[in-house]
Amino acid sequence: MDKKILLGHGSGGKLTRELIENxxxxxxxxxxxxxxxxxxxLDVPSGKMAFTTDSFVVDPIFFPGGDIGKLAIAGTxxxxxxxxxxxxxxxxxxxxxxxxxxxxxxxxVISMAKEARKxxxxxxxxxxxxVNKGKCDKVFxxxxxxxLLNASFQHISTGxxxxxGDKILVNxxxxxxxxxxxxxxxxxxxxADIESDCASLNHLIRKVLEAGVHVKFMRDATRGGxxxxxxxxxxxxxxxxxxxxxxxxxxxxxxxxxEILGFDPLYVxxxxxxxxxxxxxxxxxxxxxxxxxxxxxxxxIIGEIVNQHPGKAWLNTGIGGKRIIDMLAGEQLPRIC
Amino acid sequence: MIKFIDEYRDREIVxxxxxxxxxxxxxxxxxxxxxxxxxxxxxxxxxxxLLPAHINLLSGPGCPVCVSSRQFIDHAVALSRLNDTVIxxxxxLIRVPGSSSNLDKEKASGADVRIVYSILDALQIAQQNPDKxxxxxxxGFETTAPGTxxxxxxxxxxxxxxxxxxxxxxxxxxxxxALIDEGVNISGYIAxxxxxxxxxxxxxxxxxxxxxxGCVISGFEPVDLLKxxxxxxxxxxxxxxxxxxxxxxxxxxEGNIKAQKALEEVFILKEDWWRGLGVLPExxxxxxxxxxxxxxxxxxVEIEPTREDKGCICGEILKGLNTPKDCKLFGTACTxxxxxxxxxxxxxxxxxxxxxxxx
Numbered sequence: 001m002d003k004k005i006l007l008g009h010g011s012g013g014k015l016t017r018e019l020i021e022n023x024x025x026x027x028x029x030x031x032x033x034x035x036x037x038x039x040x041x042l043d044v045p046s047g048k049m050a051f052t053t054d055s056f057v058v059d060p061i062f063f064p065g066g067d068i069g070k071l072a073i074a075g076t077x078x079x080x081x082x083x084x085x086x087x088x089x090x091x092x093x094x095x096x097x098x099x100x101x102x103x104x105x106x107x108x109v110i111s112m113a114k115e116a117r118k119x120x121x122x123x124x125x126x127x128x129x130x131v132n133k134g135k136c137d138k139v140f141x142x143x144x145x146x147x148l149l150n151a152s153f154q155h156i157s158t159g160x161x162x163x164x165g166d167k168i169l170v171n172x173x174x175x176x177x178x179x180x181x182x183x184x185x186x187x188x189x190x191x192a193d194i195e196s197d198c199a200s201l202n203h204l205i206r207k208v209l210e211a212g213v214h215v216k217f218m219r220d221a222t223r224g225g226x227x228x229x230x231x232x233x234x235x236x237x238x239x240x241x242x243x244x245x246x247x248x249x250x251x252x253x254x255x256x257x258x259e260i261l262g263f264d265p266l267y268v269x270x271x272x273x274x275x276x277x278x279x280x281x282x283x284x285x286x287x288x289x290x291x292x293x294x295x296x297x298x299x300x301i302i303g304e305i306v307n308q309h310p311g312k313a314w315l316n317t318g319i320g321g322k323r324i325i326d327m328l329a330g331e332q333l334p335r336i337c
Numbered sequence: 338m339i340k341f342i343d344e345y346r347d348r349e350i351v352x353x354x355x356x357x358x359x360x361x362x363x364x365x366x367x368x369x370x371x372x373x374x375x376x377x378x379x380x381x382x383x384x385x386x387l388l389p390a391h392i393n394l395l396s397g398p399g400c401p402v403c404v405s406s407r408q409f410i411d412h413a414v415a416l417s418r419l420n421d422t423v424i425x426x427x428x429x430l431i432r433v434p435g436s437s438s439n440l441d442k443e444k445a446s447g448a449d450v451r452i453v454y455s456i457l458d459a460l461q462i463a464q465q466n467p468d469k470x471x472x473x474x475x476x477g478f479e480t481t482a483p484g485t486x487x488x489x490x491x492x493x494x495x496x497x498x499x500x501x502x503x504x505x506x507x508x509x510x511x512x513x514x515a516l517i518d519e520g521v522n523i524s525g526y527i528a529x530x531x532x533x534x535x536x537x538x539x540x541x542x543x544x545x546x547x548x549x550x551g552c553v554i555s556g557f558e559p560v561d562l563l564k565x566x567x568x569x570x571x572x573x574x575x576x577x578x579x580x581x582x583x584x585x586x587x588x589x590x591e592g593n594i595k596a597q598k599a600l601e602e603v604f605i606l607k608e609d610w611w612r613g614l615g616v617l618p619e620x621x622x623x624x625x626x627x628x629x630x631x632x633x634x635x636x637x638v639e640i641e642p643t644r645e646d647k648g649c650i651c652g653e654i655l656k657g658l659n660t661p662k663d664c665k666l667f668g669t670a671c672t673x674x675x676x677x678x679x680x681x682x683x684x685x686x687x688x689x690x691x692x693x694x695x696x
Contacts, residue, residue: 255342262377264381317381317382318382319346319348319383319384319387320348320351320352320355320387321383321384321385321386321387321559322383322386323380323383323694323695326692326694
């Protein structure tokens with residue numbers, strides 16, 4: 001019989017120890033974690049630090065283009081990166097449902113280790129709890145992360161320096177993650193070849209920042225999609241946004257599914273897309289750097305900051321009309337991350 | 338995947354229609370769309386921003402959730418509280434406010450409420466749960482009613498004695514007539530595309546003739562909508578209202594005979610209540626004698642007295658007498674997160690469309 005997670009795996013006793021040593025430490029191994037102390041003790045240089053946390057409950061846990069583990073690493077790495085920070089290390093907590101196959105857990109852990117290596121971050125501390133069958137759905141993961149923030153990038157998370165003329169960029173096609181999840185759920189018998197864009201964006205972002213591009217704002221367009229980021233960016237500000245629909249890339253299959261189900265791709269979640277506001281002079285350079293990276297090949301300038309209609313984001317529609325981009329109200333799709 | 342989208346979103350073709358509309362349109366004109374899909378598409382593509390200011394686009398009672406009575410929700414809520422009962426519905430209905438509760442709240446307190454995308458999924462639930470009563474909430478116009486009819490036929494064939502329907506299905510033409518009877522100034526209807534694929538364009542002939550109002554059936558893409566608007570403006574300027582089709586790739590005069598037959602076989606017309614319009618004779622669909630045993634209306638439940646919200650002007654909005662912006666609750670007390678009126682709940686509702694695209 002396949003090995004399953006038992007309540008004992010979360011008891012803190014022998015089974016817990018086995019799980020930690022044979023699974024987590026084995027795959028996540030690094031100098032800090034291997035000490036297995038109650039707290040990870042880190043060497044930190046002086047300066048600013050960014051700190052973030054996120055929980056992952058995606059259903060299904062394996063989907064084209066990723067899984068809950070990859071998502072848990074990339075999600076937190078991206079939250080740090082879009083603040084201008086260089087991700088340093090992560091914590092990782094699992095809530096497991098009794099009876100969850102160990103083999104699947106290992107698959108998730110291997111995927112996390114792989115993504116962490118790729119992003120060059122260490123998983124330095126963690127926790128495991130097991131709940132009775134039916135009290136959670138397979139596996140939930142929380143990751144928290146810290147990153148080092150160069151004081152000269154401190155303005156990026158708030159966007160204080162944004163001014164009319166600045167350009168708005170995105171590193172590729174939108175709505176891939178949300179639609180991949182939807183298609184992977186068999187509820188609707190939709191078969192579409194869509195892969196999630198789930199990826200750690202820290203290297204792409206670092207390249208742009210280190211080239212001296214004047215980045216004034218960044219945000220990853222996750223739940224609520226690009227529309228929510230753009231609407232929030234404009235909200236209560238003395239400037240407006242103007243977005244050109246024809247510059248926004250949407251994959252052919254993604255667009256098809258969105259049309260069938262009546263989703264607006266601007267509101268569908270992404271897990272590997274960053275929206276940047278860059279000074280007008282540096283926009284070309286930023287675009288070039290992004291397009292030379294694997295994760296930014298399809299990057300485009302989708303709009304700009306304008307003096308008109310302060311506080312509002314306008315979309316110039318593909319047919320030449322105009323409309324407002326507003327925040328997502330309610331949830332288009334539950335449990336996408 | 339889907340092809341032939343770009344052709345109907347072509348900027349140049351759109352531009353040509355806009356030009357033609359501007360050239361022929363001289364007098365102020367009110368055109369009303371009576372389909373939630375049109376409401377959404379018009380706002381999503383920013384079509385009003387392309388038209389001369391004197392062409393006024395009104396949103397009519399085209400969103401099934403919006404026109405249904407609060408009593409329908411109260412009835413569904415009461416049924417959801419019965420033991421061994423599963424309420425099966427399209428997602429839109431879950432958050433529609435009833436008098437004191439809604440299906441979302443009932444679900445959170447333990448009622449078995451499930452969202453499906455087709456009545457056939459509901460039948461499957463009935464087959465898998467023979468010891469439970471499965472109640473499907475049927476809602477929509479001639480577009481969705483044939484699906485329900487076919488579901489009921491299958492339930493009968495499969496001898497499923499645990500599958501029931503609570504019907505709020507309605508038909509469109511009585512509402513289109515009632516609006517004009519009420520004195521709403523409408524010079525032309527952008528007639529619903531999906532409804533018309535089922536019914537054919539013939540259902541608008543009597544209306545157009547009697548009330549001298551144009552009815553042009555439109556699709557859901559910008560080129561379709563602008564073509565329909567162009568045809569309506571042309572009819573209006575030339576003073577020759579008529580039934581025309583701007584959506585010939587999907588609609589003809591006769592419609593889908595098979596679907597019409599299914600409707601006839603399962604339903605009869607009844608008088609029905611419409612938000613904003615009140616009771617309209619022969620405007621709702623209920624199961625006929627043959628299917629009466631499958632009617633969830635037969636269950637003995639106590640339905641709470643219906644309470645409508647004060648200040649909500651959904652009724653006036655559905656008649657095109659007011660726009661969402663005229664409502665003092667719009668965007669403040671009534672938002673998509675916390676809707677007061679049904680027009681804000683359904684994503685096809687006029688208030689929800691305005692909130693998202695036009696605020």
